Amino acid sequence: MNINIILSGVGGQGILTIAAVLDTAALSENLNIKQSEVHGMSQRGGAVQSHVRISDSEIYSDLIPEGKADMILSVEPMELLRYIPYLKKDGWLVTDSKSFENILDYPKRDALYKQIKTYKNHIIINATSEAKKIGNSKAANMILLGAASTLLPLSKESLTEAIKKLFARKSEKIVKLNLEAFEKGIERAQNYTEFVYCD
Amino acid sequence: MKNLVLGNEALAQGAIDAGISGVYAYPGTPSTEITEYIQKSKTAKSLGIHSTWSVNEKTAMEAALGMSYTGKRAMVVMKHVGLNVASDVFMNMAVSGINGGLVVVVADDPSMHSSQNEQDSRFYGKFAQIPILEPSNQQEAYNMMHYAFDLSEELQLPILLRMVTRLSHSRSGVTFKERRMQNGMQLPVDTKRFALIPAFAREQYETLVNKKSLLVDSSEVSKFNKLELKDPSIGVICSGIAYNYVMENIGEDNDYSILKISQYPMPKDQIKALYDYCKMVLIIEEGYPFIEEILHDYFEENPKIIGKLSGDLPFTGELTPNIVGKALGLTRHIDEGIPSIVSGRPPQLCDGCGHTDMFNAINELIPEIGDKNVFGDIGCYALGALPPLNSINTLIDMGASITMAKGAADAGMEGAIAIIGDSTFTHSGMTGLLDAVYENTPITVIISDNSAVAMTGAQDSSALGRIKSICLGIGVDPEHLKMVVPLRKNHKEIVNILREELNYKGVSVIIAQRACVRLSSDKKEEIRQKIALIN
Ligand SMILES: Cc1ncc(C[n+]2csc(CCOP(=O)(O)OP(=O)(O)O)c2C)c(N)n1
Ligand code: SF4
Numbered sequence: 001m002n003i004n005i006i007l008s009g010v011g012g013q014g015i016l017t018i019a020a021v022l023d024t025a026a027l028s029e030n031l032n033i034k035q036s037e038v039h040g041m042s043q044r045g046g047a048v049q050s051h052v053r054i055s056d057s058e059i060y061s062d063l064i065p066e067g068k069a070d071m072i073l074s075v076e077p078m079e080l081l082r083y084i085p086y087l088k089k090d091g092w093l094v095t096d097s098k099s100f101e102n103i104l105d106y107p108k109r110d111a112l113y114k115q116i117k118t119y120k121n122h123i124i125i126n127a128t129s130e131a132k133k134i135g136n137s138k139a140a141n142m143i144l145l146g147a148a149s150t151l152l153p154l155s156k157e158s159l160t161e162a163i164k165k166l167f168a169r170k171s172e173k174i175v176k177l178n179l180e181a182f183e184k185g186i187e188r189a190q191n192y193t194e195f196v197y198c199d
Numbered sequence: 200m201k202n203l204v205l206g207n208e209a210l211a212q213g214a215i216d217a218g219i220s221g222v223y224a225y226p227g228t229p230s231t232e233i234t235e236y237i238q239k240s241k242t243a244k245s246l247g248i249h250s251t252w253s254v255n256e257k258t259a260m261e262a263a264l265g266m267s268y269t270g271k272r273a274m275v276v277m278k279h280v281g282l283n284v285a286s287d288v289f290m291n292m293a294v295s296g297i298n299g300g301l302v303v304v305v306a307d308d309p310s311m312h313s314s315q316n317e318q319d320s321r322f323y324g325k326f327a328q329i330p331i332l333e334p335s336n337q338q339e340a341y342n343m344m345h346y347a348f349d350l351s352e353e354l355q356l357p358i359l360l361r362m363v364t365r366l367s368h369s370r371s372g373v374t375f376k377e378r379r380m381q382n383g384m385q386l387p388v389d390t391k392r393f394a395l396i397p398a399f400a401r402e403q404y405e406t407l408v409n410k411k412s413l414l415v416d417s418s419e420v421s422k423f424n425k426l427e428l429k430d431p432s433i434g435v436i437c438s439g440i441a442y443n444y445v446m447e448n449i450g451e452d453n454d455y456s457i458l459k460i461s462q463y464p465m466p467k468d469q470i471k472a473l474y475d476y477c478k479m480v481l482i483i484e485e486g487y488p489f490i491e492e493i494l495h496d497y498f499e500e501n502p503k504i505i506g507k508l509s510g511d512l513p514f515t516g517e518l519t520p521n522i523v524g525k526a527l528g529l530t531r532h533i534d535e536g537i538p539s540i541v542s543g544r545p546p547q548l549c550d551g552c553g554h555t556d557m558f559n560a561i562n563e564l565i566p567e568i569g570d571k572n573v574f575g576d577i578g579c580y581a582l583g584a585l586p587p588l589n590s591i592n593t594l595i596d597m598g599a600s601i602t603m604a605k606g607a608a609d610a611g612m613e614g615a616i617a618i619i620g621d622s623t624f625t626h627s628g629m630t631g632l633l634d635a636v637y638e639n640t641p642i643t644v645i646i647s648d649n650s651a652v653a654m655t656g657a658q659d660s661s662a663l664g665r666i667k668s669i670c671l672g673i674g675v676d677p678e679h680l681k682m683v684v685p686l687r688k689n690h691k692e693i694v695n696i697l698r699e700e701l702n703y704k705g706v707s708v709i710i711a712q713r714a715c716v717r718l719s720s721d722k723k724e725e726i727r728q729k730i731a732l733i734n
Contacts, residue, residue: 002562011546011695012406023203023370024203027200027201027203027372032371032372033203033370033371033372034362034369034370034371035370035371036365036369036370037205037368037370038312038368039228039229039231039232039313039368039656040228040229040312040313040654040655041228041312041313041654042312042313042546043546043575044546044547044548044582045544045546045547046544046545046546046547047544048569057451058451059371059442060443060444060446060447061443061444061447062365062366062369062371062440063365063519063520064520065447065519065520065521065524066519066520066521066531066534077613078540078541078542078544079544080536081538081540082537082541083536083539084535084536084538085534085535085536085537090320102544103542103543103544104317106542107540107541107542111540112421112540113509115538115540124527161705167308189406195608
């Protein structure tokens with residue numbers, strides 16, 4: 001088994017929480033992991049990504065080769081597209097629809113969604129607004145992970161255990177919120193209807 | 200169970216388990232997490248391992264040498280350009296040798312993700328004539344620490360351990376081993392070798408040069424170097440992380456002839472064996488063509504040897520599995536580009552950052568002083584070189600804002616401004632300020648003090664609560680030492696003060712003090728208390 005996932009977003013959006021859940025789950029399933037991440041200058045509101053590689057055999061490269069990612073999981077729609085060169089043929093795109101616009105030449109949103117829809121396998125969900133409904137917009141990343149998990153060979157059990165373990169430091173309430181978000185994501189992916197953009 | 204750690208954290212745990220008594224460091228991407236890991240480690244705390252940040256890399260390395268002098272093991276950590284700052288002690292401690300094991304960890308940043316250049320630290324190791332270790336993965340990084348300290352004590356030399364960004368910042372499962380005890384205090388039998396007056400230094404240098412063959416022998420039998428001779432049509436020499444990219448492309452069951460190098464000086468016999476056995480030799484290394492140049496020296500300019508110099512691999516930027524695949528003739532698929540709709544997203548100052556208020560004030564005066572007068576420095580405020588601010592004209596190395604402004608003023612520039620952060624000021628700005636004070640050079644220095652080393656992740660700044668007294672101590676005229684609070688509501692006041700000081704024909708310092716907005720309220724409170732205690 002080999003899984004290559006690119007996580008993407010903007011510095012400060014917290015993609016490393018998603019990485020930590022994936023890593024913890026994979027470790028509990030006795031799988032090998034390599035996960036590279038960005039520290040430094042780009043964390044100040046620049047483009048950031050993390051390469052997550054999970055396998056039952058030895059993993060050599062810390063970076064995913066171009067054209068070898070099974071999935072790009074993004075917390076921001078334009079950042080999703082930045083890593084298209086890494087996507088496998090028929091690989092999956094999973095993203096929040098919520099844009100993060102801290103640059104002057106941010107593209108038109110409808111054009112962005114249209115571009116994403118040109119790739120066959122995509123899931124666009126309004127994770128941030130769903131998360132707000134549950135109680136905290138920060139849980140958007142667990143909604144996205146939930147949706148992505150339906151396409152990954154990691155067990156639901158090990159992922160939920162990982163969420164419990166990682167958020168336990170914060171509070172029981174936060175654990176519950178994130179588990180709920182994760183379930184919400186699974187549900188949204190299973191009953192996926194094409195994302196429709198309305199301004 | 201394996202521990203999921205960054206390459207940097209693997210090194211740090213390796214150092215704790217190898218029995219260090221202290222780590223000395225100044226933050227710098229991609230090296231910072233090594234020291235932070237030890238600072239947060241409960242084990243390290245209970246063992247009394249020193250881990251407080253130093254003011255700069257030079258003071259860090261000297262302190263590490265001091266600890267080694269007492270017989271205890273010490274590690275010193277920095278980013279590649281930090282070694283430029285520490286190079287004086289680095290070169291000389293190779294001559295004096297060490298007492299307790301001493302490992303210098305330097306993290307290079309190929310592709311300049313967060314740096315001004317992509318210098319390759321292996322050249323420094325060669326320059327100082329000491330062994331260099333270059334791990335290829337996280338487990339090796341951990342294992343190497345123990346080995347490095349043993350080697351250091353055996354050879355009585357400092358060891359250079361070279362990391363690169365991708366290994367520093369990538370996690371993997373690592374198995375930890377047992378921890379060994381720290382060394383007890385054991386002062387050198389003969390301290391003469393640490394007193395490098397010419398007579399002693401000549402003797403010591405002779406000793407260093409005579410160790411050369413011992414160093415090569417050690418590389419030849421090192422468990423971290425590995426030679427496999429299979430298919431003779433092409434031999435691959437790869438070092439450090441490049442080994443992974445090669446293996447990623449060719450897989451476990453391959454019949455390539457490969458020499459993996461993770462310890463230098465180069466294992467000459469192994470290289471010779473591969474060279475004689477193979478028709479072609481491809482060299483894949485992260486950084487400059489270090490091995491490749493040496494091979495051309497061994498075998499003379501030779502078309503049989505290919506790599507970066509022959510153009511088979513790019514000279515600049517970091518390696519990737521795809522670049523390596525191409526050099527091996529294995530990557531075939533045509534890369535799909537990034538969709539044209541995607542815009543660049545460069546980093547920028549946070550909303551509400553105090554540095555922005557200072558740039559806004561400077562920018563208002565640019566019509567009066569000209570747009571080429573602002574000398575910048577390194578830190579978050581370096582982003583003032585980018586749109587929309589476009590305030591800074593120069594950024595070279597830590598501290599150069601003040602000294603370059605001075606040089607320009609000496610040349611006749613009027614209204615030269617230096618802008619420097621609090622940590623950069625204590626790292627390398629203070630000495631330059633003394634130069635300016637000594638001559639009363641007409642420059643205006645803005646110290647943008649956010650009570651943190653923000654760029655590298657908000658570490659504690661040694662400058663905390665001391666900037667004003669340092670400036671007064673250096674001899675800045677109290678009349679021209681101004682304090683401002685960089686807030687939008689104070690914009691007019693800041694512009695007026697800046698204009699006044701620009702008109703003064705001598706050294707002025709404006710300290711702009713407001714904590715980095717990214718600090719938690721707890722941290723800000725802690726800072727307030729510390730400042731109150733100091734003053
Ligand atoms: C010689 C050297 N050491 C370390 C670094 C890494 N580095 C860049 S900026 C910086 C900190 C700057 O802190 P400060 O001047 O307080 O500015 P801030 O980021 O807080 O705005 C460091 C440690 C470097 N570029 N060069
Ligand atoms: S981290 Fe702090 S100093 Fe750096 S840009 Fe943000 S607010 Fe400014």
